[in-house]
Amino acid sequence: MSQILTAQAAAMLQQYCSQLAKGYGIDPQSLKQQFSVVGPQETRLRQALLESADFLRMITLADVDQIKGQVVDVGIGSIHSGRKASGRFIKEVGVGGHNYELTETDSGALLSWATLAVWANAGNEGEFLRLVNEFINQTFALDMIRVGFNGTSAAANTNPTKNPLGQDVNKGWQQLVSEWNGGSQIIGSAQDKVYFDPAGKGDYNTLDAMASDLINSTIDPAFRNDPRLTVMVGADLVAAAQGRLYQQADKPTEQIAAQQLATSVAGRKAITPPFFPGKRMVVTIPSNLHLYTQRGTRQRSAAHNQDRKGFESQYWRMEGYAVGEYRAYASFDESGVEIKPDPAKEKTEEQTG
Template sequence: MSSLTTHARLQYSLLVAAIGMAYSVPDTTQQFAVEPSIAQELNDKITERSDFLGRINIVPVTEIKGQKVMIGTNGPVSSRTNTKTTDREAKDLLDLDGLDYELFHTESDVALRFATIDSWAKFPDFAERYAAAVQRQIALDRIMVGWNGVSAAPQTDLATHPLLQDVNKGWLQIAREQMSAQVLQEVVAESGKITLGVGGDYVNLDALVHDVKQMIDPVFRDAGDLIAIIGSDLMAYDKGKLYANQAGTPTEKERIEGAQVIATYGGLPSFIIPFFPANAVVVTSWDNLSIYFQDSSWRRHLLENPKRSRVEDYNGRNEGYVIEQLGKFAAAENVELKA
């Protein structure tokens, strides 16, 4: 289809009008800057598309580089001072580890073929459906980059890096670079990997998570807000072992399913997150993971391109990933399963 049908043209016009109204701009076919307050609303909608993003921090910032902005302490603040001899000294509320954040330009450009618009034109809520689909994918992309990103390449290559490894540096890469001692990648130097299972470095997942937790700074270790994020292969392996041990006991199997295997590993509430590496474990708290975006950086442009029989929706903004308190993050990677 080289052009829009009359009905599809009407729906597309309504989409353009809806976007113009939402962003308070008269013409969406020219690139426009999104006002910071509207950018915040847009990010809120993206966050709502993901349970995980709703648990962590999505933070608007003014500068493309700067100091971390979330409030947190790097130790106790309670004390006593003999003011007869010594001045009282306030503890800094921020964890000033000397490491700043940096944001990188990120594009989320979407092509919508004329034929697709024509197919969707029968839906009266076409504009809402389209917005929801794009917002959900941006949410998923943010999670994918957060766990798999290793660089911010000038030119990304989706074919070579299907998990968006070259879009930005995610949390695991930040940990590797800024606190490598808290990223466990091997136990026996000769093996080059951590092994899990009978005869391995760790006999079960509980023991592995417990050891990862021990790498957390003691100040944070017993604060009560730590969680374990567990790779799907490790969870499936442990689940299989439980089923094998409970073979022929249907009531026990039902209990396992209802409790999502077991409620805790290593004494911590445990979760599976989309796009998290299948053979890794991270111990941290939800509020220790952040995505920063520059509130004045969002740009958008709608372009009808008959040469390609499609509409093109260009979105760009500056964003980056932050571990708020480095001492409150530890990981194990490249875990190899033993039969």
């Protein structure tokens, strides 16, 4: 594939840059330098990211003023109705009792000249602009989700080769919960295994049983009956459970049940979010997962990079993750989940058999 920016692609890319600059209210030449995204443009950028990944619309995205502060309370599980003899009853929504901390986050996406040439040939100018916009926004949005589920630390110098899921970009939700109250909301570890075996020789043989155990033993009683509780389940667990059901399914109703397994578990809505670890299960209210950006810190730039033969778009900000209410979050951690029979049970059966 040719690594030349065709005249057609160059013209369309210039039009894209002009529209991008107009949207941010700056001169097109200023795109090459890092510029601040403030005021209404911050809202537009956040909305563009939300529209690029459905899962981001389910969680709580908020702008905050400080790098460190108290988690924003969005009223998860709290009652907002009652009465007061001396006046009106009202439940204030403010800040919670635990803290968040933001860290420098720098995202960069490169579109090769070859890709731009193909897009320019594939459609009209409007289609080209849409493809460029969607690629850049979706790349940034998916990274936000990727780090949220897999981040364990915030390294001074990140290494994407060793940490392809952004493990060293920031502390994500699972890591934050594991550090709270001695990890009381997390079940399973490398030293404490849980066995999932649809054939019935493990600790659990259905996803329903796993999720029910999380809800009844780990989720705080105040949140157990919340209709918003959602089961987030890894693709490996779903595949193992579905595989067993399909093997046994000799009726249409059983086949339908297998197909619905990925959307309903233990009577709750079930989803498999992007970049969610394959053997992890989480029960929580999606809006209980928070992602904060410090207001006024968003910086953008977009320009040709002759050395890399591509068009670069960069997005810098102070960003971090938080959990609104730890007690409304419960999880089987993938490090402690094995999809196979429990060796101890197999050994016992052999001895008794």
